[in-house]
Every structure is written in structure tokens, then in C-alpha cells.
Amino acid sequence: xxxxxxxxxxxxxxxxxxxxxxxxxxxxxxxxxxxxxxxxxxxxxxxxxxxxxxxxxxxxxxxxxxxxxxxxxxxxxxxxxxxxxxxxxxxxxxxxxxxxxx
Amino acid sequence: xxxxxxxxxxxxxxxxxxxxxxxxxxxxxxxxxxxxxxxxxxxxxxxxxxxxxxxxxxxxxxxxxxxxxxxxxxxxxxxxxxxxxxxxxxxxxxxxxxxxxxxxxxxxxxxxxxxxxxxxxxxxxxxxxxxxxxxxxxx
Numbered sequence: 428x429x430x431x432x433x434x435x436x437x438x439x440x441x442x443x444x445x446x447x448x449x450x451x452x453x454x455x456x457x458x459x460x461x462x463x464x465x466x467x468x469x470x471x472x473x474x475x476x477x478x479x480x481x482x483x484x485x486x487x488x489x490x491x492x493x494x495x496x497x498x499x500x501x502x503x504x505x506x507x508x509x510x511x512x513x514x515x516x517x518x519x520x521x522x523x524x525x526x527x528x529x
Numbered sequence: 530x531x532x533x534x535x536x537x538x539x540x541x542x543x544x545x546x547x548x549x550x551x552x553x554x555x556x557x558x559x560x561x562x563x564x565x566x567x568x569x570x571x572x573x574x575x576x577x578x579x580x581x582x583x584x585x586x587x588x589x590x591x592x593x594x595x596x597x598x599x600x601x602x603x604x605x606x607x608x609x610x611x612x613x614x615x616x617x618x619x620x621x622x623x624x625x626x627x628x629x630x631x632x633x634x635x636x637x638x639x640x641x642x643x644x645x646x647x648x649x650x651x652x653x654x655x656x657x658x659x660x661x662x663x664x665x666x667x668x
Contacts, residue, residue, distance in 0.1 A: 437547055437578050439621070462550030465578065470623025491591030495549050497584030497598070502623075512591075 428523035429454045435461040435527070438473040443528040448476065453483040458510070458518060460489040464496065467503045474504055481506050489515060538663040539570045544579035546668065548598070549589065554582045555597050557668035562600075565607035572611035572662075573604070574655065576618045579668075583614070583629040598630070605634030605646055612646045615655055 432451050438444040444466045447457060457480075459467045466473060467488035477486065481504075490509045493500060500509045510518070519525055542561050548554040565571060575583055582598070589596040604612070612632055619625060632646040650658070659665060 435550065437550070439578050440546070462547045462578070465547060465581070465622075468623065472621045474623070492549075495587060495589040495592045495594065495596075496547065496581055497587040497628075498581075499586075 428521070429456065431455070431518050431522035431525045432457045433525060433527045434459050434463040434466060435529075437462045437465040438476075439465065439471075444473070445476065447528045448480040448484070451480075451484050455483075456485045456487065456518060456522060458487045458489065458515065459507075460492055460515075462492075464488050464492045464498060467493070467507050468498060469502050469504045477504050477507075487514070487518065535568070537568070537570050539572070539661060540564060541572050541574060541659065541662045541665045543574045543576065543659075543665055543667045544582055545577040547578040547581040548587070549592065549594055553668045554579070555595075557666075558597060558600055560666065560668075561604070561609065562607060565604075565609055568608075571609050572613060572658070573609065574613045574615070574659075576613075576615035576655070578618075580614060580618045580622065580624060580629070583632075585628060585630050601630055601632060604632060608634070610634045610636075610644075610646050611648060613648050613650045613655060613658065615652055616649055617652045619649075 432447050434444045434447050436443050486507045487510045488507050490511050544557050546553040587596055587598040633643045634646050635641040636644050
């Protein structure tokens with residue numbers, strides 16, 4: 428079973444998303460939450476990095492955190508799955524371990 | 530600048546962080562509303578991830594936090610008329626002014642006509658405005 432990585436900071440403010448993408452083995456999952464949801468948005472300075480990562484890892488973004496920030500689900504990078512808190516629980520249970528990038 | 534005996538200073542509040550993930554955005558707003566009572570020359574800047582603070586349509590129901598984004602529309606009533614948005618910050622995030630709240634104030638010198646508080650400004654121009662300040666508060 429693969430690992431679930433969580434990233435909770437904006438890629439504009441910290442390099443956690445970049446580090447996570449660099450260090451997650453193929454087949455892992457990354458969940459973007461809190462200010463980390465900014466990393467899921469299309470047409471930003473970081474979108475290409477995220478698109479490229481999806482060749483190797485599955486990326487999820489927490490819907491409630493998008494809504495809180497007025498970010499539209501329609502504007503997330505194609506291929507990223509928008510999930511809720513229940514799905515977060517399922518993802519945690521489905522993966523061998525959870526690694527939070529701080 | 531002097532107004533009677535009172536010295537008016539230029540105060541700038543620099544907002545550079547996204548809302549909700551940290552307390553900075555909310556704290557800044559509270560400080561601004563308090564400071565507005567002192568009749569100083571106030572300007573606000575939203576740059577870097579700070580531009581997300583003004584995103585239209587914020588809905589915090591599911592995260593269980595207070596949605597303070599509606600409070601920004603009250604800034605005009607507190608005589609805060611200069612809200613600078615850095616253009617490059619919007620562009621790097623694939624955003625435009627249309628994604629943000631529309632903030633207005635009523636101009637007492639122009640028969641209370643409603644005017645835009647938001648000023649779109651380039652990084653180079655913003656640098657000059659920052660340099661003119663007496664005090665810059667960073668959030």
C-alpha cells in the first residue's frame with residue numbers, strides 16, 4: 428500500500444508542495460488542504476509543476492477548503508479530484524501511512 | 530500633512546497571506562478597523578497570497594470558521610479609500626480584478642458619490658507608494 432501525503436501551505440509561500448512532489452514515489456497520493464488548496468488551481472505559476480506530477484501521483488484537493496477561499500472547483504487543474512472530509516477519512520484508511528509536509 | 534494641530538501620518542497595512550490557513554488576514558482586518566478611528570491617512574495593500582483575502586464568494590460553512598470576507602465591504606464606511614491590489618500577484622495566480630470583491634466608498638467632497646476603493650497597481654508603482662509611507666504594518 429502506498430503513502431498519502433498531505434500539504435497544507437500555499438506553494439507561493441512555502442516549498443512544501445515542491446518537496447513533496449519531488450519525494451513522493453510513483454503511485455503515492457497527495458491531498459492538498461487548508462492553504463495548500465492554492466496549489467490545485469489552474470493557470471498559476473505552479474500549475475505546470477502540478478500537472479507534470481500527475482503522471483506519477485494521484486492528487487486530491489479538499490473541497491471545503493476551496494469553498495472557504497472562494498476558489499471554484501471548476502478552476503482546479505484537470506485530473507485533480509475534489510474530495511470532502513468523508514473522502515479524506517477513506518483516503519487515510521486506504522493508504523499505509525499519512526505523511527504531513529510542514 | 531497637518532490637520533489643525535493634529536499630525537496625520539501615512540499608515541500602510543500590507544497583507545501578504547491567504548485567509549483561514551493562518552490568523553494573519555483576520556488580525557490585520559481587526560487592527561485596520563481599530564486604527565481607522567484615529568483619522569490617519571490609511572492605505573491597504575493586498576499582494577502575494579494576500580490577494581486571496583478579497584476573493585468573491587467565500588463560503589466557510591463546511592470548514593466551521595467565521596467568514597470575515599464580508600467585513601471588507603465596510604472599510605469604505607471607515608473612510609478607508611485606498612486599497613491597492615498588486616497586478617503581478619493576480620497574474621501569477623491566474624486571477625483578475627473580476628475574481629475579487631468590488632469595494633467602494635462614498636466621497637463626501639463629491640455629493641457622496643460612490644467610488645471604487647480598489648486601485649490596481651504594478652509592482653514598480655507599489656514600491657514607490659510603500660516608500661512614501663511613515664509606517665508600514667506587515668501581516
